[in-house]
Amino acid sequence: MKRLLTFLSTLCCLSFNLQAQNKTSPSSLQERMQWFQDGKLGVFIHWGIYSVKGVDESWSFHNHKISYKDYMAQLNGFTASKYNPEEWAALIKESGARYAVITTKHHDGVALWPTKEKHFSTVKNTPAKRDLIKPFFNALEKQGIKKGAYFSLIDWSHPDYPAILRDSNRYKMQDDLARWGRFKTFAHNQIDELLANYNPDLWWFDGEWEHSSKEWESEKIKDKILKAQPWAIANDRLLDFGHYETYEQTIPPTRPKKFPYWEACMTSNLNWGYHPDDTNYKTPFQVISIFADVISNGGVYLFDIGPKEDGTIPAEQVHILKELGKWNKKHEEAVFGTIAGIEAGHFYGPTTLSKDSTTLYLFLQPQSSGQVMLKGLNNKINKIRVVGTNYELTHQVQSKMTWGNVPGIVFIDVPAKVNDTYMTVLALELEKPISIYKSDGEK
Numbered sequence: 001m002k003r004l005l006t007f008l009s010t011l012c013c014l015s016f017n018l019q020a021q022n023k024t025s026p027s028s029l030q031e032r033m034q035w036f037q038d039g040k041l042g043v044f045i046h047w048g049i050y051s052v053k054g055v056d057e058s059w060s061f062h063n064h065k066i067s068y069k070d071y072m073a074q075l076n077g078f079t080a081s082k083y084n085p086e087e088w089a090a091l092i093k094e095s096g097a098r099y100a101v102i103t104t105k106h107h108d109g110v111a112l113w114p115t116k117e118k119h120f121s122t123v124k125n126t127p128a129k130r131d132l133i134k135p136f137f138n139a140l141e142k143q144g145i146k147k148g149a150y151f152s153l154i155d156w157s158h159p160d161y162p163a164i165l166r167d168s169n170r171y172k173m174q175d176d177l178a179r180w181g182r183f184k185t186f187a188h189n190q191i192d193e194l195l196a197n198y199n200p201d202l203w204w205f206d207g208e209w210e211h212s213s214k215e216w217e218s219e220k221i222k223d224k225i226l227k228a229q230p231w232a233i234a235n236d237r238l239l240d241f242g243h244y245e246t247y248e249q250t251i252p253p254t255r256p257k258k259f260p261y262w263e264a265c266m267t268s269n270l271n272w273g274y275h276p277d278d279t280n281y282k283t284p285f286q287v288i289s290i291f292a293d294v295i296s297n298g299g300v301y302l303f304d305i306g307p308k309e310d311g312t313i314p315a316e317q318v319h320i321l322k323e324l325g326k327w328n329k330k331h332e333e334a335v336f337g338t339i340a341g342i343e344a345g346h347f348y349g350p351t352t353l354s355k356d357s358t359t360l361y362l363f364l365q366p367q368s369s370g371q372v373m374l375k376g377l378n379n380k381i382n383k384i385r386v387v388g389t390n391y392e393l394t395h396q397v398q399s400k401m402t403w404g405n406v407p408g409i410v411f412i413d414v415p416a417k418v419n420d421t422y423m424t425v426l427a428l429e430l431e432k433p434i435s436i437y438k439s440d441g442e443k
């Protein structure tokens with residue numbers, strides 16, 4: 001009987017998935033966001049002419065660290081001579097990431113695709129002379145990785161865009177609405193080009209802050225995106241019309257409550273783009289700890305890399321992605337397709353839960369051998385496994401009063417031999433879906 005039920009439920013899931021794939025549009029936000037929420041990890045790529053001198057992307061001229069002329073002279077040095085999009089996609093796959101987001105155009109206005117608009121592109125204005133987006137998106141598609149397009153709404157190089165440097169503008173938008181209108185048409189046209197020729201699964205807007213959603217016509221942008229690709233998703237930098245919230249360079253200290261879906265984007269050192277003078281790289285352990293914290297709170301992690309002008313990825317970033325990949329492969333069941341774990345305070349570390357809430361995953365600091373403690377768990381534990389190994393662990397339940405409802409305190413024995421190099425993950429198989437005791441206890 002149990003087998004028959006499992007078989008029927010598998011059939012039902014299968015047909016649901018097929019229906020979802022064939023459906024022309026999602027029927028709920030949850031259905032739209034499912035792949036993102038289950039995917040947990042993305043790779044962000046900041047690639048542009050700023051990698052020639054290794055200066056801040058766009059901001060270096062805006063903030064007067066370099067003159068606009070010298071910044072734009074980098075156009076002549078951007079070759080993409082060793083660009084290998086298949087290798088990029090293979091590395092992203094190896095890291096375990098389920099989506100990638102590439103800068104199609106940063107605030108400097110240089111498009112990485114052959115824009116038909118009269119404006120800068122790597123195709124027209126650099127020795128690279130080629131579309132850098134198409135072959136990458138094709139390679140991602142072959143690997144089954146979702147394609148994300150970063151697009152800067154502001155364009156400090158465009159002659160009809162009001163702002164250019166931190167302390168000077170070309171004009172004030174209110175004084176020349178016709179000129180602003182020309183810029184808006186240009187920006188919308190570029191979005192149309194990306195939609196028609198590249199069909200991104202995810203739109204990562206940026207640079208929204210200089211204008212309101214009404215001024216950008218965000219709603220119109222959202223409508224055209226969804227008309228062309230009804231399953232697409234966009235971040236909240238499309239102002240009022242995003243599907244999920246993006247945190248930049250921080251992880252929320254407590255679980256975000258405003259939006260059901262969120263992402264934390266973070267650099268691998270201190271910069272988004274290639275910066276050879278910046279050696280302040282996060283270690284694989286730090287990246288994995290951040291990642292575990294993000295998924296523990298129901299988020300998605302977007303980890304950034306900054307390739308060099310020739311298209312090679314700095315060795316330190318390759319190393320992080322490969323180590324992350326090894327760890328993800330071993331701990332796949334505790335990471336991908338899980339849901340946020342239990343509230344803070346019950347266990348001192350990140351946690352996740354299987355979708356049916358019958359398996360609780362505990363993420364341990366390396367070398368936390370000895371015993372780890374968990375409190376407030378009402379359930380009986382059937383089994384404790386070390387994820388990615390054949391080890392089973394023993395545990396004790398202490399201080400369980402026969403006369404009260406307060407659950408006992410669980411101590412799990414973690415011998416040193418089960419430790420992972422980075423984070424060890426325990427799977428607690430529970431008798432029933434998890435139940436956490438939420439009162440103050442007995443006096």
Ligand code: GLC
Pocket residue numbers: 046057059206207248265272
């Ligand atoms: C900021 C910066 C930009 C960077 C982005 C990534 O908005 O303006 O340079 O690309 O963050 O999140």
